[in-house]
Amino acid sequence: MRKIAFLFVCLISIISCKTDTKNQLKTDDNSKPSTESETVVKEEKEPEVEKPKDELFTDNFDWTEIPLSSVHIGEFPYLAPPEGFFVKTKQGKPAKDGLTKFSDFGRLMMYTGEAFYNADGKMAKMLYGMTKKGKAFNKLLFDKSVDGYLESIGAELIFKGSVPRKKMYALDKIDPMAQSDYIVGRAYNSDPIRHYALNHKSGKIMFQVWSNTYGAEVGVVELEDFVQTIKAPTASEMKDDIDTNGKAILNINFDTDKATLKTDVLEIVDQIFILLDTNPELKLSIEGHTDNTGTDDRNKQLSIDRANTVMYALAGKGIDIKRLKASGFGSEKPLVANDTGENKAKNRRVELVKM
Incomplete structure (x- = not known):
């Protein structure tokens, strides 16, 4: 019995000794002084790359x-x-001059795979049918004929497929008519659209091609720079209009769905500044207006933003902002019916109203 007790005491002593040794080693490791040869390696985080805006x-x-x-x-x-x-024609009859629709200056929205590019210039659209009555539309023959021809003249395919629905939804919010006015076919469905660019010695040309088992449509635009025919009114002309009518109507152009001033508009802003600078008693309400393209809420906000842009541009030139007020009416007060592109352009305006 004494031997067993003795062995038990020895075992407890050995375990206690090992535990003390381990704790001592751990303490020694934690308190170990650093040397010059030791290098602390810090893990450097890679800089976050900002995702490009969609x-x-x-x-x-x-x-x-x-x-x-x-x-x-x-x-x-x-x-x-x-x-x-x-x-x-849209009614199914042979189209005059072989064109379903023609415009001396129109637009096709070309999709590049990432964004829409506004191709402006001489524009035409063609709807196609089979010459033999009652014969089903031969999509395969049409595609091989048209796409093959475009490739043979040097046109480059810049996009083939369906435009992402989120892009189309965003486009619809800006202009619900863009899909039907500027893009042939159904850009978002399973039948792929094909967009081509032809860099020809005689000019730059773009094509849109779409087809399904019921028909086909092609759009073509010969790119042409827009030439502004509306001359910027002078300060004295604005003054005459304000004295006669209580307001001056200005055609100030902005980029689609934007409120930033374009370069060709700065001249008009300069003339408004001269008007206010030479008539220190004059106070103006700057009122923005749009056509009926897009939603009412978006048009209202856009017209307010554009009026504010003009107001703050004038304030930045030194005009006391207390002499100015900005407001927007969207498409609530059209000058003419929004039934043509020309009339819509007249309704996109800024009015200077005497306060």
Whole structure:
């Protein structure tokens, strides 16, 4: 019995000794002084890369990436119907001059795969049917004929597929008519659209192609720079209008869905500044107006933002902001009916109203 007790005491002593030794080692490690040879390596975090904004529009299209073509392409619209097909009106009758729709200055919204590019200039749209009555539309033959021809004249395919629905929804919020007015076919469904760019020696041309088993549509635009024909009114002309009518109506252009001043508008702002600077007693209400494109709420806010842009530009030039007031009415007060592109342009305006 004494031997067992003795062995038990020895065992307890050994375990206690090991525990003390381990604790001592741990304490020694924690208190170990650093030496010059030791290097503390800090893990450096990689800088966060800012994600690019998902822009809806782009102002830039890199034509340098499109090879220059000198192939003979004939006259506008540079595309004849394939054999067995004809261009028709929306009512199904043969279209006059082979064009369903034509505009001396129109627009196609070209999708680049990332954003929409506004291609402006001479524009035409063609709806296609089969010449033989009762015959089903031959989508395969149409596609091979049209796409093959465009490739043969040097047109580059810049997009093929369906435009993401979130892009189309965002576009609809800005302009519900953009889909039907500026993009042929149904850009968002399973039948792919094809957008081409032709960098020709005679000019820059873009094509939109869409087809399904029931028909096809092609849009073409010959790019042309917009030439502003409205001259900026002088300060004295504004003064005459205000004295006669109590207000001056100005056609101030802004980019689509934006309130930033364009370069060609700065001259008008300069003339408003001269008007106010030379007539220190004059106080003006700057009132923004839009056409009926887009939602009422968006148009109202956009008109307010644009009026504020003009007001703060004048204040930045030194005009006492107490002499100014900004307000927006959206499409509530059109000058003319919003039934044509020309009339819509008249309704997109800024009015200087005497207070």
